[in-house]
Amino acid sequence: MTSATGAHPPLHRRYNEAEALQQIRNRYDGCRRKIPAKQIAMLQKSQEFVAQTRRLYELGYKDSMIVVIIYNIIMNRHLAEAGVNLLNQSEAVGAMREFVARRIRKTYPVGAFLGAGFERARITFLSTVLITWGFHPRLQVVEPAVIEAFLRHRMRFFELDFPHDPLFDSPPGDWPAIE
Numbered sequence: 001m002t003s004a005t006g007a008h009p010p011l012h013r014r015y016n017e018a019e020a021l022q023q024i025r026n027r028y029d030g031c032r033r034k035i036p037a038k039q040i041a042m043l044q045k046s047q048e049f050v051a052q053t054r055r056l057y058e059l060g061y062k063d064s065m066i067v068v069i070i071y072n073i074i075m076n077r078h079l080a081e082a083g084v085n086l087l088n089q090s091e092a093v094g095a096m097r098e099f100v101a102r103r104i105r106k107t108y109p110v111g112a113f114l115g116a117g118f119e120r121a122r123i124t125f126l127s128t129v130l131i132t133w134g135f136h137p138r139l140q141v142v143e144p145a146v147i148e149a150f151l152r153h154r155m156r157f158f159e160l161d162f163p164h165d166p167l168f169d170s171p172p173g174d175w176p177a178i179e
């Protein structure tokens with residue numbers, strides 16, 4: 001991406017590194033408390049899942065992003081199993097709030113976190129991140145590649161993380177210290 005100001009576009013005016021690091025800390029903290037350790041262990045043992053995440057690591061994705069994608073897949077599976085009508089906004093929001101308040105006990109097969117379902121959850125995550133930064137959610141008209149490029153080049157989204165060995169590598173790492 002080239003800009004009129006040089007080889008790299010300037011950071012967006014809404015970019016704030018301290019806020020970005022707090023969002024990362026919140027993602028790790030929330031997901032660590034919510035996703036069952038057994039689910040993470042299942043995914044760490046899956047060669048298919050590790051290969052999938054290795055490709056994401058090569059693209060600059062961090063564990064703080066991957067664990068939110070995992071969490072969203074778990075939530076969507078739960079909502080589908082509960083028969084929640086996601087087209088009914090008040091029903092969907094109420095069910096999501098209830099889900100977020102609960103402790104997750106159920107684990108899902110590794111296949112639930114592979115392929116097209118994972119890709120949909122990844123794109124949804126990127127779109128949601130824009131909303132977190134305060135951008136208007138007219139995202140249906142924006143291509144996922146454009147959202148990813150904006151986050152990469154204007155918000156430094158793929159540059160920040162807390163030091164740790166990747167959770168989904170061979171051998172698997174552990175959650176970062178986020179004090």
